[in-house]
Amino acid sequence: MNRLATLPSCLNKASAMTLSERRLGPALRPANPQRNRKVRSAALICLLSILAAPLALAEEVVNVYSARHYDTDMALYEQFTEQTGITVNLIEGGSDALIERIVNEGEFSPADLLITVDAGRLWKADQAGVFQPVKSEILEARIPANLRHPAGHWFGLSKRARVIVTRTDKKLASVTRYEDLASAAAKGKVCMRSSANIYNLSLMASLLEANGSEAAEAWASGVVANFARKPQGNDTAQLKAVAAGECDITVANTYYLGRLFGSDSDANKAIVAKLAIVFPNQADRGSHVNISGAGVTRYAPNEANAVRFLEYLTSEFAQRLFAEGNNEYPVIGPATGPVAAFGAFTEDSVNAAIFGERQAEAVKIYDRAGWQ
Numbered sequence: 001m002n003r004l005a006t007l008p009s010c011l012n013k014a015s016a017m018t019l020s021e022r023r024l025g026p027a028l029r030p031a032n033p034q035r036n037r038k039v040r041s042a043a044l045i046c047l048l049s050i051l052a053a054p055l056a057l058a059e060e061v062v063n064v065y066s067a068r069h070y071d072t073d074m075a076l077y078e079q080f081t082e083q084t085g086i087t088v089n090l091i092e093g094g095s096d097a098l099i100e101r102i103v104n105e106g107e108f109s110p111a112d113l114l115i116t117v118d119a120g121r122l123w124k125a126d127q128a129g130v131f132q133p134v135k136s137e138i139l140e141a142r143i144p145a146n147l148r149h150p151a152g153h154w155f156g157l158s159k160r161a162r163v164i165v166t167r168t169d170k171k172l173a174s175v176t177r178y179e180d181l182a183s184a185a186a187k188g189k190v191c192m193r194s195s196a197n198i199y200n201l202s203l204m205a206s207l208l209e210a211n212g213s214e215a216a217e218a219w220a221s222g223v224v225a226n227f228a229r230k231p232q233g234n235d236t237a238q239l240k241a242v243a244a245g246e247c248d249i250t251v252a253n254t255y256y257l258g259r260l261f262g263s264d265s266d267a268n269k270a271i272v273a274k275l276a277i278v279f280p281n282q283a284d285r286g287s288h289v290n291i292s293g294a295g296v297t298r299y300a301p302n303e304a305n306a307v308r309f310l311e312y313l314t315s316e317f318a319q320r321l322f323a324e325g326n327n328e329y330p331v332i333g334p335a336t337g338p339v340a341a342f343g344a345f346t347e348d349s350v351n352a353a354i355f356g357e358r359q360a361e362a363v364k365i366y367d368r369a370g371w372q
Helices: 003-014 019-028 033-057 071-084 095-108 119-127 137-142 178-182 198-211 213-225 235-244 254-261 266-272 303-313 316-324 338-342 353-357 359-369
Strands: 061-066 087-092 113-117 155-167 249-253 275-278 289-296
Touching: 061 095, 061 303, 071 087, 071 303, 071 316, 095 113, 095 119, 113 119, 113 303, 119 198, 119 289, 119 353, 137 303, 155 235, 155 254, 155 316, 178 198, 178 213, 178 249, 198 213, 198 353, 198 359, 213 359, 235 249, 235 254, 235 266, 235 275, 249 254, 254 266, 254 275, 254 338, 289 303, 303 316, 353 359
Parallel strands: 061 087, 061 113
Antiparallel strands: 113 289, 155 249, 155 275, 155 289
């Protein structure tokens, strides 16, 4: 129905006079200021109710730009809609492409929320002006302080530990810390991926924070000197190289290990049988942990829905599905799924925001060390 079509009858009812008042005419009609005010008020209420009606009937939505591409995430979105009536509109893409898109869309961007993997990428988005600060007692109470931005620009939603992996038949008892990868015991035994990879940049940032620039650069040079081959491939490629005997030691995210350990493939089972996992630095600061996280965009047209969606993703149900379905650790509660079999560990408590803040310094150190 055209909402303006109802306006004349509504206003006529609001301003209707009695039959006797109509017959008297304006000259003889008794003055009634109080009634006139009531008429005007009724007319205004009528008008506002008509104009507001379509807004009440409008569909509630939250527009999510996500660099995560997992079926379990889709199940979470559907569950959120069932619980709240808020429809999740999803745009998927690479992190850099999504950040660029939001920046180019500017204040007209439909994006309410950006989800991506690694604190370094969250930092990049924040530096581009993508996020706005969010104040939520629920998020602050549930998410540990080291896994969220100090000013609420983004929040960690799941975790991945970066662990040392060795061959079961050549496990080196002396390699228990990231620092040990640069030791003489690891000479000619290390496989690593490119220094340009975001995971290695974040690891270097954590080493910079823990040990300082001089020690971090010495470490990078020592690891390069211990390479069994030139950096190549992704984390899975490093794990396969260790299993194949191309090297004895590597570093990988537990996410990739979880995929292999949870696989029913005979080929993957054969790889897993040759791998031993070491959570580094358990006697001091703990293992380096990175995150998948999200933030509310600066010009979010559905800001309240975006915050509500973030809070939902930290609920017990959502945390379990968000993490377990993708071989990650929840930011709240115990591990489940394949990664639970790796055992408990102590994690580094440094704030993940540091991984982005020290990223530029990490790049320079890797370059000077000759880590391709």
